[in-house]
Amino acid sequence: MVFDYIVVGGGSSGCVMANRLSADGGHVLLIEAGPDTPPNAVPDDIQDGDPTRAYLNHDYRWQSLHATTVRDGRKPIHYEQARVMGGGSSINAQVANRGGPGDYDEWASSGATGWGWEDVLPYFRRLECDLDFGGEFHGKDGPLPIKRVRQSDWSGFIRAISEAYDALGLHFRPDFNGAFGDGYSVVPLTNRNGHRVSSAMAYLRESVRSRPNLTILPETTVVRLIFSGTTITGVETENKSGLQSYSAPCVILCAGALHSPAILMRSGIGPAKQLVQLGIPVVADLRGVGQNLQEHPTICVSAYLKPADRLSPNVSEYIQMHARYSSGYDGCPSTDMAISTVAKSSWHPLGKRLGTLALWVNRSYSTGTVVLTDRSHRIEPEVDFNWLSDKRDAERLKQGFRFIARLLQQDSLSSVALDPFPSALNARAKRVSKVNRTNYVLTSVLALLMDRSPRLRRGLIRRVITEGHGLSDLINDEEHLDRYIRQNVIPSWHPTSTCKMGAAVDPGAVTDPSGRVLGISGLRVADASVMPFCPRANTNIPTIMVAEKLADTVLREDRQS
Known part of the structure; x- marks a missing residue:
């Protein structure tokens, strides 16, 4: 039960x-709360x-996790x-973009020394095998x-x-992971031959799993971290067999931006006042734990498509285009907004008739x-995103609409x-959207x-789907639009940034640049919780980059010690 490294979260x-x-x-123990997905x-x-079935499968998700989004009295949503195993990469849309060089340079200048663009680019290259592009921005030998x-698979x-983008001055960029800037492009995906390649598939291949020094423990929850004073000694876990402890001189939390801070706080690391109120002995008073939570707030618009303009049945990639543009709003960088275009909106017959534009604030x-x-x-912890509390986010989301x-x-x-x-992902x-026969029949009738x-x-759109919210009604009424948004x-x-990296003198920092x-x-x-702020990108590839860079750091520092 003694290892060199314990990795919490698969x-x-x-x-x-x-x-x-x-x-x-090194002898490594990998602990994952959910089921395994062996090769x-x-x-x-x-x-x-097509990610819709995996994303909608309750067996792959935390069932009791809820979040408050905007502080307006609404109940928290699931x-x-x-x-x-594989986490978000096993159920997400597989979008593989990186964010802008300025994001990482700003990370570095804010206290995450060594995380500038020139520092992270080698790790973006290391993680990937780009099947379309080469050159200075791309890797060819990585596992992903x-x-x-x-473009020939694009729907009408x-x-x-x-x-329409070209008519508004937003033009095509062949490589969205090349030089960063405004434009639209085909979507880079973590995908091969029309099939998802998750982090688990890429990094935990059979040859990796067969290593005698790697132990994988799925369907096991970490109850708490174990310390001797302020030194980690291991973890306590729970699964169907009961409670069990494992020891290691190095424990690495990879449980994500919501569960990594929760594990820290349950174990006595966090804002001391909150911990004392819950009867948790304080190991370290770090008030930044669980703070600084960020996300990309999103709003959607959908439309009915005639048969000739719908996604072809033999094409699985339903997110077919991604765009970035600059809002020009004061205090915001260029290329601060994003739009994903979905060629079908869900798995069911009604969803196949609807195309959707999902717009989000890319630098929130x-x-x-x-x-x-x-x-x-x-x-589960109480999660409060507090979206649109910064005026810049609220105004840009309305501007984007x-x-x-x-x-x-x-x-x-x-x-x-x-x-x-206007389409809403409400209750x-x-x-x-649940995958079952009843919903198939219901949506078939509506379709x-x-x-x-x-x-x-x-009539159906106005009375059944939108409950009376029309585009023109919202655009022409500022108060109505603000309320709708x-x-x-x-x-x-x-989600990112709840254990952010920073200088030791930063009262909000939880981790150092290592x-x-x-x-x-x-x-x-x-994991994504160490990011000082959410980069201008879907966060899966940046999260994998963070792990690649920190794995390198751990090994280098251990060799030097």
């Missing part, structure tokens, strides 16, 4: 850590290039976070394949959007918190994206009714 970063540390000869038994829905949706809806400034309400590991409306008015798109409407939409006549379709903003599922928890010996964090 998600996107944990799989990287387990691979790299065990390759160097010879990866479930069909996870392998599928927040979908992966609980399966990166391929792009072919996507082609029409490309023409609002921050929230992760707070314990109970010392038990069975009680108007940009989408202008886009839909362009000649190329107005004849393809019919009867556009009712989530119920209808047939929408096909029958434009008049009937508009706040009530219907949704996540991008990119991922070491400040004031604690032998304990590190190596």
Whole structure:
């Protein structure tokens, strides 16, 4: 039961850590709360290039995790976070972009020394095998394949959007992971031959799993970390066999931006006042634990598509285009907004008839918190994103909504994206999205009714889908639009920054640039929670980069000690 390293969490970063540390000869224990996905038994829905089935499978998610989004009195919503080997990379949309060089240079200047663009680019290259591009920006030998949706597979809806972008001065960029800037592009994906390649598939191949010095423990929850004074000595876990302790001089948290801070706080590391109130003995008073929570707030617009403009049944990549543009809003960098274009909106018959534009604030400034309400590991933390609390985020999301409306008015798109409407991922939409026969039958009926006549379709959209919210109603009424945005903003599922890296003098810092928890010996964090702020990108590839860089750091520092 004694190891050199214990890695807590088998998600996107944990799989990287387990691979790299065990390759160097150290005895590694990888602990994952969810089920395993070994190479010879990866479930069909996870392998599928269309992520909707895996994302909607409750067996792969934390069931009791909820979050407050905007502080307006609404009840917390269920927040979908992966609980399966591979983490988010096993259920996400597979989008593989990196963010801008300025993001990482700002990380470095804010106290995360050694995390500038020139420092992180080698690790972006190291993680990937780019199947389309080479040159200074790309790697060819990494474990994770990166391929792009072919323009020949674009649906009529996507082609029409490309023409609309061009008409508004936003032009095509062949390589979205090349030089960073405004434009639209085919989407880079962690995908090979139409099938997902998760972090678990890429980093925990059979040859890796067969290493005698790597032990994988799935369906096991970490109850708490164990210390001798301020030195880590191991972890206490729970699974079907009961409680068990494991020892190691180095423990690395890779449980994600919501659960890594929760584990720290349950173990006595965090804001001392909160811990004392819960009866948790204080090991280290670090008030930044669980603070600085960030995400990309998102709003969506959908439209009905005629058969000729829908996604082809033999194409699995339903997110076919990604765009970035500059809002020009004071106090914000360029290329601060993003739009993903979805060629079908869900797995069911109604979703296959709808295309969706998902717009988000790509460089957000609002921050929230992760707070314990109970010392038990069975009680999820209280998550409060506090979206749109920073005026810059609220105003840019409204501005972006108007940009989408202008886009839909362009000649190329107005004849393809019919009867556009603001679409919300509310509780009712989530119920209808569950994969079951009842929802298939229900959405089949709605789809047939929408096909029958434009008049009937508009009535259904206004009375059933949107409950009366029309695009023109929102655009022409600032107060109405503000209220709608706040009530219907949704996540991008990119939580970060709750154990942020920084200088020791920074009162909000939790980890140093080597991922070491400040004031604690032998304990590190190596996931999205250490990011000083959320980069201008889907966060899966940046998270894997963080793990690659910190694995290298751990091994280098251990050799020197």
